[in-house]
Amino acid sequence: MSSVIETDVLIIGAGPSGLMAANELQKREVDFICLEKKAEPSDLSKALGIQARTLEMFELLGIHKSFLKKGYPGPGAKLHLGGEKPSLVELYHIKSRYPYLFIIPQSETEAILEDHLESSGGKVEREHEVVEVLRSDQGVYVTAKHEGELKNYFAKYLIACDGVHSKVRKDLGVDFIGKDEGFTFFLGDVDIPDFNEIYIDMTLNDHGAVAFFPYADGSYRVVGMDRAKQGLPHKDDLSLEELQESMNSILPVSYEVENPKWLTYFGTAHRQVPSYRTGRVFFVGDAAHIHNPLGGQGMNLGLQDASNLGWKLDAVLKGYANDSFLNSYHEERSPIGADILKETSTMLKIINLDGIEGRIRNWTGKAALTQSWIEGIVANRLSHVYNEYTKTDGNKALRDSSLSRGALQAGKRIPDHLLFFDGTNDERLYPLIQKHGHLCFIYIDAQNQELIDYAYAFYEKVKEKYQHLFKIFLVAKGGTVRTDGDELPIIYDVHRDLKKGLGMEKGNTLIIRPDGHVAFHETSTDAEAMMDKLARYFS
Ligand SMILES: Cc1cc2nc3c(=O)[nH]c(=O)nc-3n(C[C@H](O)[C@H](O)[C@H](O)COP(=O)(O)OP(=O)(O)OC[C@H]3O[C@@H](n4cnc5c(N)ncnc54)[C@H](O)[C@@H]3O)c2cc1C
Structure with a gap:
């Protein structure tokens, strides 16, 4: 056992949320240590859309230009709800300097955040797996395993960014309230030679749902729900043939997919911790909330959580604010998370309608989206620019x-x-x-x-x-x-x-x-x- 390493803030996990929190603290010269169990950053594309409000947060942090150089602005979505012409959701309605969905794979988002952290003097302690978390009134004790050795830490505050299976949450006995939604989605990052689209392209019918997201390199993310494959025993592995089969069964026009970079099935759930703050511990990102991927919001929520917390911790640690100032993190961010959980689970129920109900959904959707004010509300809502804290x-x-x-x-x-x-x-x-x-x-x-x-x-x-x-x-x-x-x-x-x-x-x-x-x-x-x-x- 080594002696105790002391710091003001421990960040557990260096996914997008942990890296954002680390950058927020580094910018303000707060003393912190970020522990991450993985040796290397993840190369999975996972979240590929950055919302307008998150880009605004990146600008406030001073890193937006690194992002804007790498991805591209997605102009909106085409929804095929039956009939010849798709309905459009144009994102130029978003009331922001960034009126689009910025498309960039999560692996690149993480790389930009980690590069920025390093270039401003911070770092992630990789291959440090947190194995025990204990809290006291004065701070938090953490034990991490590194190269077979145990290292002990003590911090005044801890930010748990350790994802959906959070060890911090488990050790502190914090509930993760909610339930599995019981749906299985398929996901493939693939080439589609006969397809050429700059909009997100989504088809919704009695057979299920499929959406195509164009990547900057000309390949596509295909994600969807095949109604014929629900209720089967869950598995993660998806083959190219299974992806092709599901696409063929849902889409009226068949597109050949090839050259897969990532194929997977994934299940959906919605869960949230009852409080984003427990004593001196704060839950951020997937450690605090998870929901289904509709609207592409999970990573964005976590990045914005971290933005909300970083400057507040700085103000407290520098003695300008009282510890109770930090309660506003839960008060402000938890209702936003709860709204998104509700909204995405409603969206999933709507997507799952079939028969006459499905046709009513499609007629209503088509009629609504001919009104540009409705299109504007949808675009602004999904972009997170409506996320405000006036009701706390x-x-x-x-x-x-x-x-x-x-x-x-x-x-x-x-x-x-x-x-x-x-x-x-x-x-x-x-x-x-x-x-x-x-x-x-x-x-x-x-x-x-x-x-x-x-x-x-x-x-x-x-x-x-x-x-x-x-x-x-x-x-x-x-x-x-x-x-x-x-x-x-x-x-x-x-x-x-x-x-x-x-x-x-x-x-x-x-x-x-x-x-x-x-x-x-x-x-x-x-x-x-x-x-x-x-x-x-x-x-
Ligand atoms: C298939 C898929 C598609 C998605 N699409 C989108 C999308 O389009 N838009 C969107 O906004 N979101 C999307 N998401 C969600 C998004 O990927 C997550 O919300 C995001 O990764 C959460 O970031 P995080 O940093 O909170 O957690 P994570 O990314 O899970 O990071 C947690 C980190 O903590 C580390 N860690 C865990 N335990 C320990 C420990 N004991 N000690 C040290 N380190 C530890 C892990 O190694 C990991 O690096 C998608 C997710 C999936 C799976």
């Missing part, structure tokens, strides 16, 4: 009822905007968040000494208590703004994006979190009252 008790308590009706309140997602500094030095909002973390906008409207004095008084207090955790900006509509100091840069709201888009009015203060959600929006112009509100926010 913590965020409700931070609302300011004096704000105008359209003003963004605590927990709301802030879309990216172009900020006009001086016409030659414009910057978008997201790179600013990426650079500074929390941002604070104080809407002074025009030269207004009272508001400028308030802004500087608030700035001095923030500097004393939170040092560089915040960057404060003054916002004016136009005109010359003269201030005694030059610490607070001036944004000109010439497009009225902050007024119309975020609902800011003269005298309002808007604080934006590092994950691009509203921390709170206030009408008070009393620096002391604002400091009290900040203390409430961080508690």
